[in-house]
Amino acid sequence: MKANGQPPRWATRFLQWYCRPRLLEDLEGDLFEYFERNVKHKGLRRARIIYAIDVIKFLRPYTIRKIEFFNLFVHWIMIGSYLKTSRRSLVRNKLFSLINIIGLAVSMSVGLLVIAVITDLNAYDDFHQGRDRIYRVITTFRNADQPPMELASTSVKAGKKILETVAGPQKVTIFRQGFSGDARVGNATFPLEAIWADNSFLKVFTFPMLKGDIATALEEPYSLVLSEKTARKMFGEADPIGKPVMFDTTSYMVRGVVKDLPKLSHIRFEMLISFATIEAQQEEKTNFYNWDNVWSNYVYVLMPEHSELAPVESALAKISKQESAALKDKAVSISLKPMLGSVLGGKLSNNVGPAISPLVTWVLSGLAFVIILSACFNYTNLSVARSLRRSREVGIRKIIGARKSHVLGQFMAESVIIAMLALVFSFGLFLFLKKEFLALDPHISDLLSLDLSFKTILYFIALACLVGLAAGFLPALFFSRINALLVMKDASNLKLFRRVGMRKALIVIQYTLSLFFIAATLVGYSQYKGLLRFDLGFETENIVNIRLQGNKPEVLAKEFAEIPAVKEISRSLMITSLGSYHGSTLKYGLDSNNVWINLVDEHYLPLHNHKLLAGTNFKLKPEKGKESEAIVNEQVLKRFNIAKRNPEKALGKVITVDGQPLTIVGVIKDFHYGTLESKIEPVMFRYSANEPSGFLNVKIASNDLPGTLETLETAWRKVDKVHPMKAKFYDDQIEEAYSQFSVMVKVIGFVAFLAICIASLGLFGMVVFTTETKLKEISIRKVLGASEGGLVYLLCEGFLILLIISALIAIPATYFFFDKIVLENFPYHQPIDMLELLAGVLVVMFLAFLMIGSQTVKAARNNPAKVLKSE
Amino acid sequence: MKGTNLGEFEELVLLTIASLASEAYSVAICDELEKYTGRTAKLGVVHAVLNRLEEKGLAKSRLGEASSTRGGKRKRFYEVSHTGKVALTRSKEVRENIWRNIPGFNLEGSI
Incomplete structure (x- = not known):
């Protein structure tokens, strides 16, 4: 009969768990008897199902065992004994304790790191007083035939409209990114980056003012608010309030100093310029106030406490509908999103500050989890394997009167103690790992501080407890099931290898x-x-790319050319193959499509050793706006089907870019304009020798590369005394x-x-x-x-x-x-x-x-x- | 406490225990009940009633000997306690009293 099958084990276990000991034995027997009957009449499968259902049905008030408080009390009394035996067994089995503790410590240090990273990411912007009431106004931008784009930025008009027509928000602030310039104070010059912010900025966000009046600091045009650090850099210990600062020929006045920003702030600035400034600088007819100029302005609203969001949302939807009606072929709508969580908020274009995909945190947690699990396996494995040594102890405890739950508690406590010990070691490891992790990549040290706080320490301890419980659960269960009598009679009876x-x-x-x-x-x-x-289809070896930073390329080129190690110099708007793009629409006949562009001079192609399949390099040196030549890659011929993709025959064909007709004078072999993550797309070169925001590409023939960089730097100093040279090897x-x-x-x-x-x-x-x-x-x-x-x-x-x-x-x-x-x-x-x-x-x-x-x-x-x- | 008052099903179970004499354990009681009444007696219900009868002191129980059947689990045998016997006789008397007073014709023919 037994061979014919048993009732489901879990159901029996469940019954044993919940049922009162007095009722258990005969009830188990009754159910088994019915089970056997059912096997005969209805088959094994049905019998097992009925058994399980019956077990669950018997879960009634009169069958459930009472919680025995006395048991819990016993745990408390026995803690001293548990500690003692745990310590003894730790010391006795040095090798195994060491393996367990080292394994847990190493794995937990990774866990600690992940916890620190995640708490950091979640702690972003926590210092704002109204942090959970601040919302960003985000924009959905729909072009006729493209998928909609979600932007963190919005239009100035959106901000103004909300300010004027929407009743809900307590405060609205508009700011704009992208100011950079050289500040002059007396004779000293400081390159600075700043954001334009309106007067509410410091009221919505909590950046405490050290000096100046918060109510008016950013009201007037040409007002500045400096961060503490910038103020010290520019004025030393002197009081900066009321001092003038020159940018180009415009004079600004410092009206406030704010405390240095906390690291975990998604908005970062060295200096604020009053928004009135940029408004004052607008000429009559610009698109500054257009509804679809949504690229570099940001609007944040502060809601009053305990307020409803829905009326504001619907007001925004109404504004969006009204304004978009006037646009052709596109729709721009705005909505609210909480400011908190903007760092982990997924992909928004033009995001302010860093954005991390939530996937990254999942992957990191996953890795930590796997490692910790592995260490827990070690603990489980070794403890169960070595159970022989401690089975007598358990036997005696049981004979003296320990219940299953007591033994379970003892071994769980022991594993938690070991995990705590491991935590001490892993904390040391964590401090080391933290340093290494931050040094791994400049982005990481920019994003995270990984400072310890009370909260993270609590999380650490919680992790250790959790790890201890997870690692100790199976061994503890195993020990608690040991049959005392069998063990005492003969320890080898224990089914060690079961x-x-x-x-x-x-x-x-x-x-x-x-x-x-x-x-x-x-x-x-x-x-x-x-x-x-x-x-990549061209050469990058020994090429130094130097950012012009507004200097005249010909002046710099002349200085550099005098250095003997410099072989060739060319100019370009951008550096290809690094993942940056510059595109425009190319028209050929009736067909038009996006094409990636680089503006280069006549030295660029030979210097980078681009291979011409047909035609020649640029010959003309036209003034800006009067160019007539273009060099395209094979993909352009393929995409537009120019001259049946025959490079030789494509020469002389005319294409239109930005309204300018250009003759194809050369076809180059395909190369990687973007990174290797993307396919090669249509690319063209246009001629331009004067792009102040571009680069000089300097080819060096020298064995002493750092030395050459230094001579380049000296030459740079002669031309530009303000900005440090930004030069990097292409490789x-x-x-x-x-x-x-x-x-x-x-x-x-x-x-x-x-x-x-x-x-x-x-x-x-x-x-x-x-x-x-x-x-x-x-x-x-x-x-x-x-x-x-x-x-x-x-x-x-x-x-x-x-x-x-x-x-x-x-x-x-x-x-x-x-x-x-x-x-x-x-x-x-x-x-x-x-x-x-x-x-x-x-x-x-x-x-x-x-x-x-x-x-x-x-x-x-x-x-x-x-x-x-x-x- | 409703103590001595017997519910209908309780009475049936108690009677069955008495009729089974020394073989009265839960499964056997279920089977007997089915035989007598013709309706299925669920173990869950019977078990609860047995438990209640014992709580009220109308039945007594003891564990039997272990055997190889029933997965090695012992049976719990029930017997009617003294109070149980008193309650059964009382309820029988009550019924008979009432039966005696029913005029003969009243129930004839309706069956």
Whole structure:
């Protein structure tokens, strides 16, 4: 009968859990009797279902056990005893305690880092007094045939309309980004960036004023409010209020100083200029006040306390409808979005301040979770494996009168204590990691401060508790189930290897993850190197790109040309292949489409070694606006089907860009204008030798690159004394353009390293334990004549199989992950090198073999007489 | 407390316990009840009533010997306690009193 099946185990367990002990036994028996009957009449499946339903049906007031407060009280009394035994067992098993604590500490330090990052991101803008009442006005911009665009910016008109017609908001502020200029105070010059802000700005946001009158500081045109730092830079310790500051020929007056901004503020400024200034500077007929001029103005509203948002929202919708009616082919509508969470708010164009995709935080948390889980597995595995040693203790506790729940509590408490110990170590590691993480990339140190606060410390402790509970749960459950009598009679009776399946599964999961991470790091690294080495279609070696910063290109070029190491100089509006774009509409016949443009002089193409397929370089040197030549790439011919895509025949054809007819004089080979994440698109070069906001491209022939940079700097100083030279090697710029990938590879690499360390620790513990328990078996085998090699094989075999299984899972998983998911986004990626995949796996395997091997060889070499004589 | 008053189903269960003598445990009681009344007696209901009867002191219970059937679980055997017997006799008397007073013709023919 028994072979025919049992009732569902979980249902029985549930019954045992909730049912009063007095009623339990016979009720269980009754249900079992009915179950057996049902098996006969209705089949096993139905019987099991009925059994489960009955168990649930019996959940009634009179069957549920009462909470025994006395039990809880016992826990309290026993804490001292728990602590003592825990400490003793920690000290007695030094190796295992060390493995557990190190593993937990290392993994938790990553968790701490992630917690610090996430709390930082969530703490953005917390210093504003009305933080949960401040809303941004965001804009949805719809062009006729394009998908709608969501912008954090809006129009000045929107701000004015809200101010004038909408009753709800308590305060409305308009500000505008994009001021940069050189401030002159006396003879000193300071390059500054600022935002234009209206008088309500300092009332909506909480940037405390140190000096000046908050009510009027930004009212008049040409008023300035400085941050503390800027004020000290410009005026030293002198009182800046009322002092004049010159920008070009305009004089401004300082009317206030605000405290330096907290780091976690999404709005950042060195200086505020009154919004009235820019309004005063508008000429008669500009689009400054147009409804669709939504690109660099921002409107924030402060709502009164306990106010409804809906009336304001509907008022905004009404305004949007009215105003958009006047627009042709497009619709611009505005709505509100809370200011809090703007950093994690997902993608808005023209965002003020940093924006992080929520995905990033999920990925980071995921990585931390995986690592911590791995360390928890170690704890679980080792504790259960070593249960033999402590089963007597549990037995005695039970015989003296401990309940299941007491034993459970004891072991949970023990694991929490260990986790707390680990927390101490991991906190030290965290301080180190924090420094490294912030140094990883300038963006990160700009975005986060990772300072400790009371709240983060609380989170840390909560994490440690949680980790302790998670790690200790299974072992505690195991111990609490131990049958006291059986254990006391003969400890070896304990079904020690009953859970071997679970332990094996845990090891396989750990190793699969570690192998996945290491393989991902290697593949990612080689792909990243591939991106840097990629043949872009032109040369970037030894080229220094120098930002003109408003200087006259010919003057600078003349200075640079005198340096002997400088081989060639060209000019361009922008630097290609870095992910920045400059586009316009190209017309050919009736067809028109977007085309990417770079404005260059006649030296640009030869200097970068662009390959002309047909035609020549620019010959003419026209004045601005009188150009007549264009050089296009193959994609232009393909897209517009010019001369049946034949480069030779395309020469002389006329295209129109920005209303200017241009003759194609050259066709160049396709090259990467954008980053390698995008496909090659139609690109053209136009001629322009004078772009003050552009770059000089200087090709150097010298072995002493830093030295040459210094001579360039000296030459720069002769021309421009105010701005420091902004020069960068092209290759470095390309590396920067892909810095996110290098950060990613570093992070994943680090995680891989940790994962391997933790998995190795765990494996090591298991091997030591297995060889220890099998010592007698080995000795007997040896006495009977087994060879050392055979014994090593016997001990290793099980672990080897586990490792091979995890490799078999991890390698294809990594391959498909990269091939089908990651590299899909890179049209120009390199094929995945199987050797890389295997190399990582082999290294990890080798480490594992080394560990298993060393322990098993030690065990196999043991003198059997020594082991056996003790019995 | 409604203590000595017997509900209809309670009375039936108590009677069944008495009729089963030493073999009165929950499953057997259910089966007997089904046999007598012709309607299905759910274990859940019977179990609750047994529990209540015991609480009221109308029945007593003890655990039997362990055996290999029922998954090794012991049976709980019930027997009618002294108060139970008194209650049963009382309710029987009440009924008989009333029956005696029903004029013969009143129930004839209606069956």
